[in-house]
Amino acid sequence: MKHTIKKLTALLLILCMIMSTVGCFGFDGKFSNETESEQENNTLQDVTDDSSFNEFIDELFRDTVTTDTITLHSFVQNPANYGITDYDITLGRYNLEDLDGTADITECINKLQSFDRESLSEQQQITYDQLLKYLQNELEFCDLYWFSTSLSPTIGLQVQLPIVYAEYSLNEEKDVKEYIKLLEDTDEFFKNVIDYETLRSKNGYFMEDCYVDDIVKQCEEFINSADDGYLISTFDTRVDALTGLSDEAKKTYKEQNKNAVKDHVIKGYQILVDGLKKLKGTNEYKGGLCNYPNGKKFFEYLIDDHMGWNKSVDDYDKLLDKHISKNMLAMQGLMLNDSTLLDKFDSFKFSITDPNAMLEDLKKRITVDFPASPTVNYSVKEITKALQDYASPAMYFIPQIDNFKENSIYINPAHSDNSTLYTTMAHEGYPGHLYQTTYFMNSNPDLIRTLIKPGGYVEGWATYVELMSYGYADSGSAELNTLMALNQAVILCMYAKVDIGVNYHNWSADDVYNYIAGYGFADREIAQEMYDAMVTEPANYCQYVLGFLGFCELKNSAQTKLGDKFVLKDFHQYILDMGPVQFDILFERLDAWVEKKK
Numbered sequence: 001m002k003h004t005i006k007k008l009t010a011l012l013l014i015l016c017m018i019m020s021t022v023g024c025f026g027f028d029g030k031f032s033n034e035t036e037s038e039q040e041n042n043t044l045q046d047v048t049d050d051s052s053f054n055e056f057i058d059e060l061f062r063d064t065v066t067t068d069t070i071t072l073h074s075f076v077q078n079p080a081n082y083g084i085t086d087y088d089i090t091l092g093r094y095n096l097e098d099l100d101g102t103a104d105i106t107e108c109i110n111k112l113q114s115f116d117r118e119s120l121s122e123q124q125q126i127t128y129d130q131l132l133k134y135l136q137n138e139l140e141f142c143d144l145y146w147f148s149t150s151l152s153p154t155i156g157l158q159v160q161l162p163i164v165y166a167e168y169s170l171n172e173e174k175d176v177k178e179y180i181k182l183l184e185d186t187d188e189f190f191k192n193v194i195d196y197e198t199l200r201s202k203n204g205y206f207m208e209d210c211y212v213d214d215i216v217k218q219c220e221e222f223i224n225s226a227d228d229g230y231l232i233s234t235f236d237t238r239v240d241a242l243t244g245l246s247d248e249a250k251k252t253y254k255e256q257n258k259n260a261v262k263d264h265v266i267k268g269y270q271i272l273v274d275g276l277k278k279l280k281g282t283n284e285y286k287g288g289l290c291n292y293p294n295g296k297k298f299f300e301y302l303i304d305d306h307m308g309w310n311k312s313v314d315d316y317d318k319l320l321d322k323h324i325s326k327n328m329l330a331m332q333g334l335m336l337n338d339s340t341l342l343d344k345f346d347s348f349k350f351s352i353t354d355p356n357a358m359l360e361d362l363k364k365r366i367t368v369d370f371p372a373s374p375t376v377n378y379s380v381k382e383i384t385k386a387l388q389d390y391a392s393p394a395m396y397f398i399p400q401i402d403n404f405k406e407n408s409i410y411i412n413p414a415h416s417d418n419s420t421l422y423t424t425m426a427h428e429g430y431p432g433h434l435y436q437t438t439y440f441m442n443s444n445p446d447l448i449r450t451l452i453k454p455g456g457y458v459e460g461w462a463t464y465v466e467l468m469s470y471g472y473a474d475s476g477s478a479e480l481n482t483l484m485a486l487n488q489a490v491i492l493c494m495y496a497k498v499d500i501g502v503n504y505h506n507w508s509a510d511d512v513y514n515y516i517a518g519y520g521f522a523d524r525e526i527a528q529e530m531y532d533a534m535v536t537e538p539a540n541y542c543q544y545v546l547g548f549l550g551f552c553e554l555k556n557s558a559q560t561k562l563g564d565k566f567v568l569k570d571f572h573q574y575i576l577d578m579g580p581v582q583f584d585i586l587f588e589r590l591d592a593w594v595e596k597k598k
Contacts, residue, residue, distance in 0.1 A: 049121045054446070056111060057127060058082075061447040068092030069182055070164060075450060077171060077403045082447075089181040091189040094196040105139045127446045130581050133308050134452050141301035144294055146205040150193065151276075152536045153214040157193070158272060159390050161186075162222060163383065165231055165265075167397050167408060170238040173245060176253050179235075183260035186268035194275030204284035205292065211536050212280045218390050219269045219276075225386040226269070231261050288503035289538050299503045302539035307456040307546055308582020313504050316546055317497070323549055324493045327486045334483050344480050345487075350422035351474050355380045355411060358422050362430040365472045370431045371573045374442040378407040378434060388414035394424045396433040401450060404441045407434050423488075426469035431572075432462035440579045453580035460547015461575070463492065467548070489548075494519065495530065496545035502534040550583045551575065554590065561594045570597060 065072050066079075066087045076082055095101075109132070117128050150157040168179050200206050235257045239250050289295035300313060311319070335341050352358050359378065383391045393415040397408040409428045416424060426432055436458070441450075470485035471478070494516060501507035501515065513527035521527075534541070554575075559566045574593050578586060 049124060050119060053115050053120055053124055057446055057448040064451055069178060075401055077400045089178050091182055091185045093192045096195060099145050102139060102142050105135055109135050126581060127449055129585055130452060133582050137304050144298045144301060146200055146203050147298045151215055153211060153390060154392060155537060158215060158219055159387055166234045170242060180256050180260050184264045186265045187271055190268040190272045197279060201279050201282040206279055206283045208283050208286055209280050212276050216273050216276055219273045221386055223266050223269050226261055226266050230384045232258055288506060288535055290504055290506050296504055299538060303542055306454060306539060306543035308454050308584050309550060310584055313500060317500050319549055320493045320497050324490055327490045331483060331486045334479050338479055341480055341483055348475060348484055349418040352422060353418055355425055358425040359429045362426055366431045369568045369572060373435050373439045376405040376407055376438050378409060380409050380411060383410050383412045388412050394428045396428040398437055404438055423466045423469050427462045427466035431465045436461050439576050445579055449579060454582050455543035456547035456550060456583060457580040459544045460550055463544045463548040464551045492545045495541045498530050499534045499541040502531060503538045554586055557590060562597055565597055
């Protein structure tokens, strides 16, 4: 079933920048190092697992995770422990001869549906439901493959690949050899990317010239810094830390790395630059997705893929309006009760300035409303200066499944200050991505679930807790902290409204300006930046914001059903024990959870 999960197999390495997982799985896909107490606390596991179902989903995991070596290495430290012993060392390729193939997806759905769902364990049923929803969505929208691209100004492959390289763990000599081979594959890899973009261009789906210019500028800046930059220094540091290698061997590998960066990585980025320049001027459509043939349908696919919630785009639009109105009314109420809040608004900040200290503070504060998580290690690093102008404010690297206690967070100092860094660390660290990921991986999940985590759950959770973290500010005023959280929630909802407006309702940059000006943001530069972000990364903001609102709606439902028996910590444990799933699954299983709490 090679290449069955098409969305994941096409350059899956990008996903590894945003998350990954952990713990010592045995070959059957179960942790082999769970303590007795951890087994007792695992609310989803029981003894009725169907072994043939486990074999099916584990084989699917192996086929998918070996599509490219960065994906494989990012998810597992010791492939042989998973029955993975024979694989190509490659960055992966677009299969240009079979871009519209669906036979593998259909075969996988048929195989999945051959199992008697009712005979599966509770955990297996969740995996079954999630995988079926995922595959059916892929099949329904499989004819829209020309919309997919790995290149965009902020979260594109060209920005993430160097950071993936810098974060590539070297635990033994085999890793060093494979890493250098991957560097040596960079030029051929980018040639394949350009070949794919050329086909997109011929079919009318290539990006607009202004976005080509942005990406070309990024690549050229990387090229100018790569010769003696951090791909050299970070490799040297990692190799020096390896035990069991002679000084002569380390020296040889350092030289091979330098040659690979110069002869293949830099060459690959130049191939990308030259190819994009040749394609410049070939785009046939401008603006949001709705201006392209079947563009609205593709936007619906993106939202469905992120959320897995039985709602239309118009439903989401109305949900955003509801929460904007609700939060603005709450803000007005706070300011009417205390007229000094507005004066304090612009001076709001957190007193802690060190990112590591922020994480330690967050770990202590969340114990009241969040269940305990496994003890893990983490490091906070800065995004290299060459990428700071373009990269996201921060990113969390998902750890390897069998090494999940080692975690990394990258922050972008060009987009951080004392008023935002604390909440950013809540988003990326505790109780956000790092906490949620390691909690999930400590719960004995099926391996395939580490690959099909809906963005609405993952980013929605991180956004939900990010806004909660405003309550931890030492401003001296709980009302001010609440006001800040409400204000940020409104702004995020506005961004999602613009995302839908540009890509589904054909908003122009002027329309964006008129919309945000109605809320007091009469700034054409900001409006243009928002418009460009939505055009180049459609539905990206929606997964954060709609996911956040999904958890708000889920909490409202739980509170209504439980009344004074509602406990926030228990609710959070319900979400975390379920792990990353579509929102339909979260809502469908809520009533059963509520009954247990009554």
